[in-house]
Amino acid sequence: MTFLQLQGVGKRYGGTPALDGIGFDVPPGGRTAIVGPSGSGKTTLLRIIAGFEAPDVGRVTMGGQVLAEGPAIVPAHLRGIGFVPQDGALFPHLSVADNIGFGLARGMVGRETRVRDLMDMVELDRAMAERRPHELSGGQQQRVALARALARQPKLMLLDEPFSALDTRLRETMRKAVAKVLRAAGVTTILVTHDQTEALSFADQVAVLRDGRLTQVGSPRELYLRPSDRDTAAFLGDVILLPADLGDDCVVCGLGRLPADVGGRRGRAEIMLRPEQVRLTPMAPGQADPSPCQGEVVDVEFGGAVSMVRVSVRGGAGTAWSDTELWIRSSSVDLPAVGALVGISILGGVHVFDQPATGRTLRAG
Numbered sequence: 166m167t168f169l170q171l172q173g174v175g176k177r178y179g180g181t182p183a184l185d186g187i188g189f190d191v192p193p194g195g196r197t198a199i200v201g202p203s204g205s206g207k208t209t210l211l212r213i214i215a216g217f218e219a220p221d222v223g224r225v226t227m228g229g230q231v232l233a234e235g236p237a238i239v240p241a242h243l244r245g246i247g248f249v250p251q252d253g254a255l256f257p258h259l260s261v262a263d264n265i266g267f268g269l270a271r272g273m274v275g276r277e278t279r280v281r282d283l284m285d286m287v288e289l290d291r292a293m294a295e296r297r298p299h300e301l302s303g304g305q306q307q308r309v310a311l312a313r314a315l316a317r318q319p320k321l322m323l324l325d326e327p328f329s330a331l332d333t334r335l336r337e338t339m340r341k342a343v344a345k346v347l348r349a350a351g352v353t354t355i356l357v358t359h360d361q362t363e364a365l366s367f368a369d370q371v372a373v374l375r376d377g378r379l380t381q382v383g384s385p386r387e388l389y390l391r392p393s394d395r396d397t398a399a400f401l402g403d404v405i406l407l408p409a410d411l412g413d414d415c416v417v418c419g420l421g422r423l424p425a426d427v428g429g430r431r432g433r434a435e436i437m438l439r440p441e442q443v444r445l446t447p448m449a450p451g452q453a454d455p456s457p458c459q460g461e462v463v464d465v466e467f468g469g470a471v472s473m474v475r476v477s478v479r480g481g482a483g484t485a486w487s488d489t490e491l492w493i494r495s496s497s498v499d500l501p502a503v504g505a506l507v508g509i510s511i512l513g514g515v516h517v518f519d520q521p522a523t524g525r526t527l528r529a530g
């Protein structure tokens with residue numbers, strides 16, 4: 166079922182395309198994240214959905230109602246869409262209660278109760294009702310902004326990088342709190358973010374934009390494990406890319422023979438796996454190891470709970486590939502030392518890209 170539908174949405178600024186042929190569906194009650202590098206068109210797309218901006222071409226439909234057909238649009242205030250901007254955009258001269266109740270009619274019956282209920286919903290202490298925004302923390306201000314956007318019971322909530330000004334720990338807390346509030350309210354939500362971790366953990370659907378085009382849309386798990394191309398793979402997390410020969414339900418690469426869904430293809434291709442799929446087993450010198458291949462630790466980057474270990478692979482079993490180096494994510498509890506010999510085994514299947522092999526091995530942030 167579809168709640169919001171985008172079809173062929175395009176927008177140019179002074180001849181330069183900001184969005185080109187964007188089309189995807191948002192299911193009712195779901196949480197969709199729009200991600201992409203800076204300048205990829207995320208905010209422009211969100212503003213078109215909100216009605217702050219008109220597309221040049223394409224159609225936006227919500228609950229069966231056409232909101233935009235090219236430049237002909239339904240105005241923002243008639244759409245029933247809530248919007249939480251990056252900085253919260255609270256009115257500095259109004260109290261918390263007046264900010265939250267801003268969109269509610271002055272004489273509305275039960276207005277005060279509604280404001281108090283909204284404060285409870287976003288877990289803001291009622292004692293803060295008369296404070297001004299500058300007397301609140303960043304996280305509390307974002308809760309007020311969310312409550313204000315929820316006040317008019319929107320059918321769709323748009324969040325434009327609402328957690329970006331918060332520190333890492335608060336971001337995570339707020340992300341969970343906001344997801345909980347929106348789930349409880351049953352509001353369909355679209356989040357714009359350039360933070361891939363945020364997108365993957367917040368949403369049940371992720372749309373990836375690059376240079377104004379949609380490169381992939383799907384579940385977080387699908388995008389993380391089966392990205393359509395290497396740039397999307399690298400954007401969503403650290404990735405290991407290797408050239409490989411395709412076999413029957415397997416690939417042969419610098420790490421030996423690994424199970425893979427090759428889709429009946431043959432020849433040479435590029436494969437990817439995530440660093441956490443690689444497991445290292447310590448080996449004593451001269452010790453036989455059951456792992457399909459071995460390597461030597463050449464670098465260790467300590468990173469708190471999880472560290473990165475660089476391993477030089479010693480000839481993948483039965484392959485012509487050599488000189489393979491991998492960055493592997495490893496628990497810091499039992500980190501191998503530089504120079505240690507390790508057995509290397511792979512958890513789960515690898516992903517085979519459609520594009521031809523380049524031989525690059527990437528480590529992306």
Ligand SMILES: Nc1ncnc2c1ncn2[C@@H]1O[C@H](COP(=O)(O)OP(=O)(O)OP(=O)(O)O)[C@@H](O)[C@H]1O
Pocket residue numbers: 178179182183201202203204205206207208209210359
């Ligand atoms: N009002 C405008 N006038 C001219 N160009 C614009 C305007 N708004 C956006 N652009 C351009 O459109 C492109 C997409 O911008 P947009 O803000 O949508 O990207 P974004 O993915 O949200 O970026 P960021 O993550 O940096 O906020 C950029 O090249 C930007 O310079």
